[in-house]
Amino acid sequence: MTRLLLGLLLVSTAVQAPFYITAAAGTQPQTYDLILKGGRIVDGTASPWYSADIAITGDTIARIAPAINDQAKRVVNVKGLIVSPGFIDIHTHARRGIFEVPTADNYIRQGVTTLIEGPDGGSPIPLAPFLDKVAAARITPNFAMFIGQGSVRSEVMGEVDRPATREELEKMRELVTQGMREGAFGLSSGLFYVPGAFTPTEEVIDLARVAGSMGGIYISHMRDEAKGLTDSVRETLAIGEKGGLPTQITHHKVVGKKYWGGSVQTLRMVDEARARGVDATIDQYPYTASATSIGSALLPAWANEGGRDATLKRLQDPATRAKVKAASVAIIRDERGGGDPKNVSVSACQFDPKLAGQNLAQITQGRGLAVTLENAAETAMWIVEQGGCGGIFHAIGEEDLQRILAHPATMVASDGEVAVFGRNVPHPRSYGTFARVLGLYVRDKKVLTLETAVQKMSAFPAQRLGLADRGVLRQGLKADIAVFDATTIRDTATFEKPHSYAEGVSMVIVNGQVAFEGGKMTAARPGRVLFGPAKQ
Numbered sequence: 425m426t427r428l429l430l431g432l433l434l435v436s437t438a439v440q441a442p443f444y445i446t447a448a449a450g451t452q453p454q455t456y457d458l459i460l461k462g463g464r465i466v467d468g469t470a471s472p473w474y475s476a477d478i479a480i481t482g483d484t485i486a487r488i489a490p491a492i493n494d495q496a497k498r499v500v501n502v503k504g505l506i507v508s509p510g511f512i513d514i515h516t517h518a519r520r521g522i523f524e525v526p527t528a529d530n531y532i533r534q535g536v537t538t539l540i541e542g543p544d545g546g547s548p549i550p551l552a553p554f555l556d557k558v559a560a561a562r563i564t565p566n567f568a569m570f571i572g573q574g575s576v577r578s579e580v581m582g583e584v585d586r587p588a589t590r591e592e593l594e595k596m597r598e599l600v601t602q603g604m605r606e607g608a609f610g611l612s613s614g615l616f617y618v619p620g621a622f623t624p625t626e627e628v629i630d631l632a633r634v635a636g637s638m639g640g641i642y643i644s645h646m647r648d649e650a651k652g653l654t655d656s657v658r659e660t661l662a663i664g665e666k667g668g669l670p671t672q673i674t675h676h677k678v679v680g681k682k683y684w685g686g687s688v689q690t691l692r693m694v695d696e697a698r699a700r701g702v703d704a705t706i707d708q709y710p711y712t713a714s715a716t717s718i719g720s721a722l723l724p725a726w727a728n729e730g731g732r733d734a735t736l737k738r739l740q741d742p743a744t745r746a747k748v749k750a751a752s753v754a755i756i757r758d759e760r761g762g763g764d765p766k767n768v769s770v771s772a773c774q775f776d777p778k779l780a781g782q783n784l785a786q787i788t789q790g791r792g793l794a795v796t797l798e799n800a801a802e803t804a805m806w807i808v809e810q811g812g813c814g815g816i817f818h819a820i821g822e823e824d825l826q827r828i829l830a831h832p833a834t835m836v837a838s839d840g841e842v843a844v845f846g847r848n849v850p851h852p853r854s855y856g857t858f859a860r861v862l863g864l865y866v867r868d869k870k871v872l873t874l875e876t877a878v879q880k881m882s883a884f885p886a887q888r889l890g891l892a893d894r895g896v897l898r899q900g901l902k903a904d905i906a907v908f909d910a911t912t913i914r915d916t917a918t919f920e921k922p923h924s925y926a927e928g929v930s931m932v933i934v935n936g937q938v939a940f941e942g943g944k945m946t947a948a949r950p951g952r953v954l955f956g957p958a959k960q
């Protein structure tokens with residue numbers, strides 16, 4: 425009788441109303457909050473999928489078994505769908521947007537349930553007030569932080585190009601210690617940016633050692649992803665090895681056609697380091713374009729020393745301006761610029777929002793100049809003088825991308841932000857990263873199996889961060905879950921039209937609460953701030 429009733433109720437794909445089934449006399453029935461019935465469990469470990477029901481009570485996975493026929497407030501039939509851990513994005517700039525869009529729709533709709541902030545050496549200092557503000561914002565995904573080496577250095581020394589004094593180093597150690605105590609998961613660096621670019625390796629090792637001694641990892645946007653790529657990988661590995669902590673190359677890529685193919689060597693270096701006991705890993709976004717500010721990407725780092733005023737002063741001095749321009753021409757020709765001003769486009773621009781979506785060739789032309797490398801460099805300097813714009817740089821090779829993605833030490837991360845729908849022309853990675861890997865690189869191009877891809881999005885980053893209660897579907901762990909159709913999941917955001925949500929995800933659960941279902945965000949705001957290993 426019970427089974428018959430349940431069977432009838434399961435005829436509809438999603439049973440909305442709470443219902444109760446009378447248990448047989450003498451048994452102690454469980455009552456779950458939610459049961460997902462009949463899905464294919466891809467549990468995050470990279471084991472082959474298996475058929476099972478999954479029961480949730482409160483914020484926890486209460487049981488996973490071939491057939492769970494106990495009472496539940498709600499049963500949802502997910503037959504034919506994949507049930508996986510919610511995805512953990514270890515590199516995001518979610519500070520951009522999270523307070524305007526606390527539901528983080530662009531991430532949740534891809535199945536992402538945890539956002540890690542503070543990458544590239546940049547974080548609020550101190551962390552605690554910021555994390556209080558995040559918690560008060562009633563966000564939908566979980567949220568966590570790294571402490572940023574660049575921000576720490578800025579706080580203590582400003583943006584100067586010299587090594588730290590003994591006293592400054594001591595102050596920086598204290599700030600890293602404080603960041604770890606306030607809940608950071610480790611130290612991030614952005615040695616490509618100012619002031620990271622001015623930091624000697626030894627100084628980074630010193631601070632990494634502090635984070636490592638408190639259980640944190642080191643994660644780095646490396647000094648150079650073009651000409652100096654292999655030196656930068658060597659440095660990142662050395663920081664992990666000498667600092668005595670896990671080290672991660674973040675958004676690993678090879679920038680500039682001239683250097684394409686370089687991932688053969690960088691991956692070999694990672695393999696060799698791992699073989700001798702260096703705990704080195706990688707993360708990556710699945711696109712052949714990068715995004716950052718035009719000023720930091722197309723001007724040399726030395727031109728950005730000392731902040732905006734100092735940069736403007738350099739550009740006003742004809743001799744210095746000529747040097748900046750020569751360096752910028754080389755960057756556009758061989759590195760970030762992808763060899764052609766057309767390969768650089770503006771994502772957002774405060775001083776002139778209309779520039780968003782235009783490429784550097786069009787903007788150069790719009791200024792009445794012929795489209796040459798020299799004039800494109802002039803336009804880049806002009807953009808900086810006007811107040812700066814965000815840029816997208818098409819200069820990454822597909823072969824390197826796939827080689828890096830397929831490597832066992834690589835996990836998936838977006839490097840994106842919480843998008844305000846319709847605003848600007850941002851990199852599509854914020855909307856598409858996870859769905860793109862599952863659609864394009866698993867289903868269509870078969871670069872990865874589904875199980876391996878999910879592992880790179882869940883258990884692997886969870887292990888890296890020490891999130892022992894998330895990232896795997898297992899009884900007793902937190903119920904962060906994504907339900908999707910492996911045959912239809914895909915990214916729809918493009919460089920031309922980035923404001924477009926991923927498709928194929930049917931349900932997303934965060935801390936046991938349904939956050940997304942039937943194509944819509946729910947009213948639930950179940951996200952939590954997650955704290956690192958040294959939180960006091």
Ligand SMILES: [Zn+2]
Pocket residue numbers: 544614645675839
């Ligand atoms: Zn970065």
